[in-house]
Amino acid sequence: MRNIIVFGASGHGSVVLDCIEKEGKYNVIGFVDSFKRKGTKINGYEVLGSEFDLPYLMNRFNLDGGIVAIGDNWTRKLIVDRIIKVVPHFNFVNTIHPKAVVGKDVMMGCGNVFMPGTIINANSIIHDFCIINTNSSLGHDGIMESYSSLAPSVSTGGNLKLGKFSAISLGANIINGIEIGSHTVIGAGSLVVNSFGDELVAYGSPAKVVRKRVVGEPYLYSCKEQQISKEKILKKI
Missing domain, CATH: 2.160.10.10 (Hexapeptide repeat proteins)
Incomplete structure (x- = not known):
């Protein structure tokens, strides 16, 4: 099976992980998450670092690609843009x-x-x-x-x-x-x-x-939490 990673170690990330495991097409190496400490275990998988660690992770684990497990539509785009900036031809898979x-x-x-x-x-x-x-x-x-x-x-x-x-x-x-x-x-x-x-x-x-509605306005959880996350993402893009 091809090795992939999951971007986002939240509750939505756990559900996406379950889909991938049940589908049986890919081998999940771990999570990438900028807001969780490296080495943290989620559902038995380790947080391997942030998007900026991608070149190293791709080489070390022979990664074929990954999937962005972010529930909010606009925030998902911010993460995708960030990944493409680091690895322009990254392979995004479906599950x-x-x-x-x-x-x-x-x-x-x-x-x-x-x-x-x-x-x-x-x-x-x-x-x-x-x-x-x-x-x-x-x-x-x-x-x-x-x-x-x-x-x-x-x-x-x-x-x-x-x-x-x-x-x-x-x-x-x-x-x-x-x-x-x-x-x-x-x-x-x-x-x-x-x-x-x-x-x-x-x-x-x-x-x-x-x-x-304002473009990018949160709808899945509190405005304050969403705004803090977006500000952190934007600072790193």
Whole structure:
């Protein structure tokens, strides 16, 4: 098996690790994480250093590539950009849990994560660095632009078009033929019956626009924690 590393030793990183182990295509050497002490053990794997240690790690462990296990869409991009700056032609792999179902003629880019119980229906297109989370489904002919995500138990009808960096939150339902712009967040438990544009927060049943959204604004955990992490990342890019 080819040797890879996982970027991000958080809770999301543990779930991505589980997908990789169950899939059985790659041998995980360890984690890379700028915010955890080198040598820390996570799920039995060691934190090997930061992204700046990549050239050394690739040579020492004969690495074939890796995957970025960061749940927040914008922060995931910052980490990807940082990796590419250090190793311009780094190989980003996909991981597909064996209990995920991938339909006929599905096309996908790189760096994607398909969690257990996900269903990607026929003729869908998933670009780069997307997350389709536990028990969520993408309807037929759906399109997910790069760095977009479906949270656990999201259900989408056919012909969804989800823009770059946009997130559909826990348990939302999307009817057929919906288009959602870039950097938009659909709130948990929403029922989406209309299309939405860019940089919006919308939720409810039916979902309605609540306010505008700033590019890169956090949505997975506290603003303060997210901002501190982004500032640390940006200082090192």
